[in-house]
Amino acid sequence: MSEMQDTFTPRQRAVLDKALGLLLEGGERALTTAGLARAANCSKESLYKWFGDRDGLLAAMISHQASKVRAQIDGGERLDLGRFRTHLVDFANDLLQVLGGDVSLALNRLAIGQASREGSRLGALLIERGRHGIDKRAGALLEAGRQRGLIAYHDRETAYHTLYGLIVRDLHVRMLLGEAGVRRPEHYAVLAEEAVDQFFVLFGVRKNETTGRDSV
Amino acid sequence: MSEMQDTFTPRQRAVLDKALGLLLEGGERALTTAGLARAANCSKESLYKWFGDRDGLLAAMISHQASKVRAQIDGGERLDLGRFRTHLVDFANDLLQVLGGDVSLALNRLAIGQASREGSRLGALLIERGRHGIDKRAGALLEAGRQRGLIAYHDRETAYHTLYGLIVRDLHVRMLLGEAGVRRPEHYAVLAEEAVDQFFVLFGVRKNETTGRDSV
DNA sequence: TACGGATCGTACCGTACGGTACGGTTCTGT
DNA sequence: ACAGAACCGTACCGTACGGTACGATCCGTA
Numbered sequence: 001m002s003e004m005q006d007t008f009t010p011r012q013r014a015v016l017d018k019a020l021g022l023l024l025e026g027g028e029r030a031l032t033t034a035g036l037a038r039a040a041n042c043s044k045e046s047l048y049k050w051f052g053d054r055d056g057l058l059a060a061m062i063s064h065q066a067s068k069v070r071a072q073i074d075g076g077e078r079l080d081l082g083r084f085r086t087h088l089v090d091f092a093n094d095l096l097q098v099l100g101g102d103v104s105l106a107l108n109r110l111a112i113g114q115a116s117r118e119g120s121r122l123g124a125l126l127i128e129r130g131r132h133g134i135d136k137r138a139g140a141l142l143e144a145g146r147q148r149g150l151i152a153y154h155d156r157e158t159a160y161h162t163l164y165g166l167i168v169r170d171l172h173v174r175m176l177l178g179e180a181g182v183r184r185p186e187h188y189a190v191l192a193e194e195a196v197d198q199f200f201v202l203f204g205v206r207k208n209e210t211t212g213r214d215s216v
Numbered sequence: 217m218s219e220m221q222d223t224f225t226p227r228q229r230a231v232l233d234k235a236l237g238l239l240l241e242g243g244e245r246a247l248t249t250a251g252l253a254r255a256a257n258c259s260k261e262s263l264y265k266w267f268g269d270r271d272g273l274l275a276a277m278i279s280h281q282a283s284k285v286r287a288q289i290d291g292g293e294r295l296d297l298g299r300f301r302t303h304l305v306d307f308a309n310d311l312l313q314v315l316g317g318d319v320s321l322a323l324n325r326l327a328i329g330q331a332s333r334e335g336s337r338l339g340a341l342l343i344e345r346g347r348h349g350i351d352k353r354a355g356a357l358l359e360a361g362r363q364r365g366l367i368a369y370h371d372r373e374t375a376y377h378t379l380y381g382l383i384v385r386d387l388h389v390r391m392l393l394g395e396a397g398v399r400r401p402e403h404y405a406v407l408a409e410e411a412v413d414q415f416f417v418l419f420g421v422r423k424n425e426t427t428g429r430d431s432v
Numbered sequence: 433t434a435c436g437g438a439t440c441g442t443a444c445c446g447t448a449c450g451g452t453a454c455g456g457t458t459c460t461g462t
Numbered sequence: 463a464c465a466g467a468a469c470c471g472t473a474c475c476g477t478a479c480g481g482t483a484c485g486a487t488c489c490g491t492a
Contacts, residue, residue, distance in 0.1 A: 034450090176331065270479095
């Protein structure tokens with residue numbers, strides 16, 4: 001509820017970046033308080049003073065990383081079908097790029113690994129700080145397309161989740177599992193194009209038809 | 217390569233079930249060798265004798281669990297559109313049921329948490345022993361539907377991944393993250409129906425048309 | 433009954449981690 | 463220039479875990 005101000009000092013931000021580096025290198029086990037203090041040239045006492053305990057440090061890492069990549073919403077330029085499709089493809093590319101990035105994978109693995117523990121809020125934090133920005137951007141994009149009559153849907157959430165599924169498929173989980181040969185950034189463009197094509201088949205409005213495609 | 221025979225003795229299977237129970241209750245941290253020995257009334261020495269080390273135990277748990285739920289492939293009955301659609305919906309329901317189950321979530325969290333470590337084969341094991349069965353079943357189903365002229369596709373893998381994405385969307389990752397309010401087994405049926413509807417829009421063959429729907 | 437392998441319960445070892453305490457040092461505001 | 467806060471480096475503590483060792487016990491077999 002409260003607009004938590006994650007105003008970390010530059011020093012703290014540098015430490016959090018070092019922590020991210022350790023996490024990327026060796027996973028959660030490599031992110032120890034002593035190791036971080038050594039890598040970041042700070043004292044363990046400062047770590048506990050700044051972040052409370054280890055869980056607080058992990059939460060701070062997520063907040064910090066999320067604050068670095070704020071999702072930008074494209075301003076309202078004249079939107080025709082070509083631009084709309086381009087924006088969707090760009091969104092799909094960005095989504096695959098983000099989900100397949102080292103930092104995103106490491107943080108998601110961290111949060112998922114902690115999800116079993118009772119009081120862990122890391123998963124919720126990750127969704128709140130990371131996913132919601134993406135959702136907003138896509139939601140605004142879909143809404144703009146609908147208002148221009150380029151697509152039609154009953155429920156925006158449903159349409160968005162379908163788009164998400166068409167883009168990501170099972171890639172995210174397989175990347176999280178570390179399956180070899182799944183991360184192919186050079187194929188993201190093709191996947192994005194195909195996904196948007198399929199999305200238009202499901203939700204697109206034909207120019208020479210008056211009725212959009214309705215499900216059920 | 218070698219058809220590894222996971223023939224565990226009944227005693228070992230009981231121990232592995234106890235280990236699964238501990239994992240479900242308290243996550244990976246709760247699954248300690250001492251704790252398992254106490255819970256299963258066996259000695260730590262036996263654990264190390266049977267499974268080598270802790271990683272071997274985790275791998276054995278995955279193999280054991282996978283051996284319990286062998287995916288059955290439906291025999292070749294007369295396949296019309298109605299039956300085919302029913303089979304797809306059943307598959308979608310089963311998929312959501314499996315992915316949203318406690319055991320699947322716990323094992324996936326375990327494997328994902330270990331995915332950062334270098335030598336971890338848990339992710340590959342989970343895919344090999346768990347996912348491949350599902351993939352086979354779906355692949356056979358799609359192929360049967362294509363041969364009957366009920367659907368059309370260029371690449372079966374692509375079609376299958378699209379179906380998977382339409383069914384699962386982002387539910388799996390969100391369930392893995394432990395997001396509240398995501399696990400709704402009572403909604404699986406609706407999701408399955410909608411996904412299959414959309415799949416038919418994308419890959420279905422109209423009765424009164426000669427050309428199937430081609431992508432690109 | 434006697435033997436041997438498998439297993440149990442427990443104790444033990446080394447290590448590594450989270451968290452705390454403290455003296456020395458640097459930074460900052462006046 | 464001086465005082466106080468913030469901070470660093472290091473040492474320290476308690477705990478918990480992975481893995482090993484060993485005597486006692488169960489059980490199948492001859």
